[in-house]
Amino acid sequence: MSETNETFPGKVAGGTAGAGDSRSPMLGGVLLLAVEEAGSALETGQGDGAVHDLRKAFKRMRALLRLVRGAHSGDARRLREELGDGARALSASRDQAAQCEALDDLVAKAGLKPQWRDEALRALAAPEAAPAAEPGLDAQRERLGALVASCRAAGALLGEVRLDRALLGAILADYARARGRGRHVDAGDAEELHELRKAVIAHRFHMELLTPLWPVMGRAREGELHRLREKLGKHHDLAAVLLRLAELPREVADSDWHAPVVAAARARQEKLTRSALRLHARLFAEKPEAFRRRHAAYMKAMSDGE
Numbered sequence: 001m002s003e004t005n006e007t008f009p010g011k012v013a014g015g016t017a018g019a020g021d022s023r024s025p026m027l028g029g030v031l032l033l034a035v036e037e038a039g040s041a042l043e044t045g046q047g048d049g050a051v052h053d054l055r056k057a058f059k060r061m062r063a064l065l066r067l068v069r070g071a072h073s074g075d076a077r078r079l080r081e082e083l084g085d086g087a088r089a090l091s092a093s094r095d096q097a098a099q100c101e102a103l104d105d106l107v108a109k110a111g112l113k114p115q116w117r118d119e120a121l122r123a124l125a126a127p128e129a130a131p132a133a134e135p136g137l138d139a140q141r142e143r144l145g146a147l148v149a150s151c152r153a154a155g156a157l158l159g160e161v162r163l164d165r166a167l168l169g170a171i172l173a174d175y176a177r178a179r180g181r182g183r184h185v186d187a188g189d190a191e192e193l194h195e196l197r198k199a200v201i202a203h204r205f206h207m208e209l210l211t212p213l214w215p216v217m218g219r220a221r222e223g224e225l226h227r228l229r230e231k232l233g234k235h236h237d238l239a240a241v242l243l244r245l246a247e248l249p250r251e252v253a254d255s256d257w258h259a260p261v262v263a264a265a266r267a268r269q270e271k272l273t274r275s276a277l278r279l280h281a282r283l284f285a286e287k288p289e290a291f292r293r294r295h296a297a298y299m300k301a302m303s304d305g306e
Contacts, residue, residue, distance in 0.1 A: 025209045027067060027167060028158030034060040035152045042137075042144055048097045051090050051137055054144070058083045061151050063205035067170040068158070079150060086147050089140060095240065099124060102237040103261075109271075110264040119257040124244055163209050163299065171206045172292045178203045179284040187273050190239035197232035200280075204229060213298035224283055231276040238265045238272075 038057035041050045062083045068076035103120055106112040137144075161167065178199035185192045204225040211218025242265050245258065252258065286294070 025163045025212050026159055027064060027161040027163075027209065028155045030208050031061060031064045031158055032152065032155035034064065035148060035155050038148045038151070042141060042148060045137075048094065051094050052097070054137070055087045055090055055094060058087045059201055060205045063202040065154070066174060066202055067167060067206065067209075069166065069170055076154075079154060082147055083151070086140075086144050090137060098237040099241055099244070102234065102241050102265075105234060106238075106261070106264045106268055110268040112261065112264045116257040116260050119255065120241075120245070120261045123248055123252050123255070124241075163213075165296070167209070168292060168295060168299070171209065171295075172288055174199070174202050174206060175284075175291055176288040179288065182277065182280040182284055185277070187277065190236070190269075193232055193273065193276075194236050194239070196280075197229060197236060200225060200229050200232065210295055210298075213295060213302055221283070224279065228276055228279045228283060231272050231279065235269050235272045235276065238269050241265060 034057050038054055038061070041053035041057060045051075045053060062080045065076040065080045065083075100121065103112070103117045107114055107117050178196070181192075181196040181199050185196050187193070204222060207218060207222050207225065211222060242262065245253070245262060245265075248258075
């Protein structure tokens with residue numbers, strides 16, 4: 001969005017000043033925490049670590065902006081799209097780091113020989129195999145800085161939106177989405193598992209609004225959701241490695257290391273999928289309406305001062 005002062009004009013549907021208990025979490029406050037994370041990574045960070053932190057903050061902001069309902073949902077949707085574009089523009093350097101981590105994981109967890117990992121890395125880094133270079137973080141700081149400023153303005157204007165029934169309903173919709181994707185996912189379809197991961201990530205960040213209602217239980221759930229996210233993330237990174245390996249020239253694909261790396265990656269993916277779906281079944285065992293009633297009861301207890 002080019003004009004930050006036109007983002008989210010006025011109050012946003014879903015909450016007003018004084019709605020709910022004064023101690024209940026505010027959407028804008030949580031969003032501004034993510035904005036500060038993004039700003040810090042953008043202003044002072046360098047290399048893969050800064051890219052990772054910035055992309056994570058963008059995911060957090062996108063998840064929170066999903067909760068905006070009413071007349072200004074279109075503004076939130078456009079800002080989410082810009083955040084998605086910004087994260088994708090930084091994907092090349094992060095993908096390279098994830099590729100190394102995925103192959104290291106095969107050595108640690110799937111018994112891949114270290115020399116085969118090294119051969120695979122050399123082949124994937126070869127000029128004819130490497131993807132086209134994309135602008136790095138330094139080249140995009142100004143554009144991404146303007147995007148972070150837009151998010152900061154949105155967070156300030158969302159400050160009055162407290163956790164109330166309407167906002168809980170928006171959180172519930174994404175809980176149901178993450179639950180449904182896991183219950184109906186094709187375990188052999190990497191793209192479906194990636195979509196499940198994105199739904200889990202959104203719910204994980206939404207828990208930041210629910211955890212203060214009962215911190216001990218909320219933090220435990222956040223931790224388990226993070227574990228699920230990591231399992232699905234490792235599966236996705238291996239899928240990217242397998243795709244890159246399949247694109248290598250035939251003479252490289254016939255090398256001694258190629259088949260063992262592919263076999264190890266597929267075996268590791270199967271194990272990750274089984275483990276992830278078991279964890280998902282536990283985390284999302286509760287039906288959506290039961291999830292809503294439980295958190296509504298927590299909200300009432302907080303407002304009653306219990």
